[in-house]
Amino acid sequence: MPVRVAESSAPSPSPGQEGSPDHALLPTCTLLSVGQTFAGTQNVSCSQKEEAWKVNVRVHGFDPDHGYLCGIMEALNVPYAETPVVTFWEGEIIDGKNFTFYTGKWAATPEDDVRHWAKFPSFAPLMNKVEADGGKSLDLSRYPYIFMRWKEQYFVNVSVDCGLTIAGFYYVCFSCIDGSINGFYYDPNSSPYQKLELKSNEGRSGFSSSSYQLQ
Template identity: 75%
Template sequence: MPVRVVESSAPSQVSGANSGETLPQVCSLLSVGQAFSGTQNVSSLQKDEAWRVNVRIQGCDLEHGYLCGTMEALNVPMADTPVVTFWEGEIIDTKNYTFFTGKWEATQEDDIRHWTKFPSFRPYLSRVEVDGGKSLDLSDSEFIYMRWKEQHFVNVGTDCGLTIAGFYYVCFSCSDGCISGFYYDPNSSPFQKLELKSTNEGRSGFSFSSYELQ
């Protein structure tokens, strides 16, 4: 949620599917109701700044590479109240989605530049450069790679001083529930880092037996 006022983009659509049948491993820490907390570094050349961030997963459908949730930024200087957004996520499973984004103003070069920020991704680099990693089997990986796209503000208007025009490249660790991410928006400060850890809060939410984005 970097500082820049723009209108929210339209909901994302399923793309990038192929004939692969592998799915990410089932991970108890990536499930409906799970909460995470941490920070997003929004520093610029003018000043160092980090916002406290809470995330909760509200829906998850591994079969279709989909999840969704809410993100709350707590100490945003220009906002009188914590800013809550609703986001939808694409799970990189090489079945529904590959490492190539193909939208949101992200080129394949932008994708490679951001994914290689995660050390766990680097062994996949050569194959991803060819076709986005369509031939990779990620089912046994300790890490789940995702894109999170904020769709709309929940409790404030679009005049709140923040933008949700960009999206997050996300790496989730199944071993400890830690999340790291980098925000991409060509009109915002580059490589704003998101760092979250799983919390022990009670779980609540909903799940999908079948869900397709329209």
């Protein structure tokens, strides 16, 4: 949920999956599930670390068979905001069946996709196949990272005139090894490569925004 800026002028099944309903699309990962919470920061400026906002995330829904998850994001120290800013987001899990590495919407081109995914070191071994077909031929069932897109859908507790924008989306990489999350926000009209860094909280204790009613 970066600061709003002025406007500038500017899936097919993977081979070998057909007829194989038991094929695992995602690695078994207990660190990503309903109720799991994460805490960290988002740097709203790629050049000034002190502009980082404290961020909490909670997963409210998780459906790996359909490549879907959702949750809420809470930014705690947003300038000029009298209260933490909470948004509801929905996610697309890159599994080669439901969603590929190519976004195909939200003003993101295949070049934008590759440029952002390439910022994750864990993406490097996948680069050639993604450039060939968006990653549809990849088997990610044993890969220790889960790639996702998170799209904020609406503000939960503030109006759309709050001075923030949710027009863009996040490229996200989740580590099944330690439960950490790294992401980069993409919006052609916002500062590029705003980095999201989150770590899994112990247990599944909630945070303040868990009391908000989602519509």
